[in-house]
Amino acid sequence: MEHIYDVIIIGGGPGGYTAALYTARAGLDMLLLEKLSAGGQMALTSQIDNYPGFENGVDGFELAEKMQAGAERFGAKTELAEVYSVKLEGKIKEIDTSEGVFYGKTVVISTGASPRELGLEKEQQLVGRGVNYCAACDGMFYRGKTVVVVGGGNSAAADAMLLSRICEKVIIVHRRDTLRATKIYHEPLMQAENVEFCWDSVLTELQYDDKFTGVRLKNVKTGEETDLPCDGVFISVGRKPVTEFLAGQLELDQAGYILADESTRTNLAGVFAVGDVRTKVLRQVVTAVADGAMASHYIDEYLAEQM
């Protein structure tokens, strides 16, 4: 007979490792599946200032390692496995992964979200060769160069700010005629001497020969197309939840987030959704960890009912 865990947690971000801490500490037989390393999106943020308890802020990767270590102190187990597919309907849930099939009485989904792509031709192939999704990660390669930032929200504005300190020139391309980002970003960006704006514009093409050469823009009001030479493009047009592997087994909202309220319970008994992957108003580390704790409470309740 295969081993059946009380709890299998998919995704090792702050929500996942909090669920791991609470369930391991409660003595449940649990396993966390993570495809790379702890932290999720948080691990790519070098300074987190809005997670309480750190007066000087905290590095996201370090916080992730601490969350993992804190859960492991109570026996939490992690397997570096990529989940391919799941069967969530029965009493025993099946998780098919790169490290084999795992079985659990309950499943916590904490797969988070990842950057949204523009869907342009060759976009995937050019990642790391001119196409970037993380200014904090790849900005350093564009020191003294000209880059385009696509998007108008907070993360696009923050990326543009960061890049303006490294790059020769930053051009923000946005499909509207004003930034959607919080007011706090507007003034410094408008003031920055090396930041320009292309309003009402979208990217229609990525241009390259043996290296990246630029982008083609289309003005959404006039339909006019122009070429904009640049050394790289940073795409910051929002995030999408990682829910494709669920293959329709859980109810999602229109944007693909798992429908669950504060209890983290989904439409399937014994399946819980925590962190950014769940429908919620505020996606933050601090709300993700709250979800992890809530999930453990309802897991206890569910397991007790099953006895």
Added chain:
Amino acid sequence: MKEMNMNLEQFNKHVQESDKPVLVEFWAPWCVYCRRIAPAYDKIAEQYSDKLVVGKINVDDVPEAAQKEKIEAIPALLLYKGGEVVDSIVAPDSKARIEEFIEKNL
């Protein structure tokens, strides 16, 4: 983990003279995504210890190696056979992806 880092001499020696294929990760301390790869890369080094030589190049410490390979984005994993690069992958998003990359090239 630290001892996987090679200097230029070690890099050249391994790549040119190793009987086994050589897997090299080009990385830098300021590269946040490189840190995310590290736990998986350590496991890979263990797992494939009989089939591969696994090392790392800090592009800040050994810029010559990074220039030679025209590294433009990190983390970049390059696989060498007989002194030549046979394949590369940039910023793999899972341990499974790194394994696929190795398996298809072994």
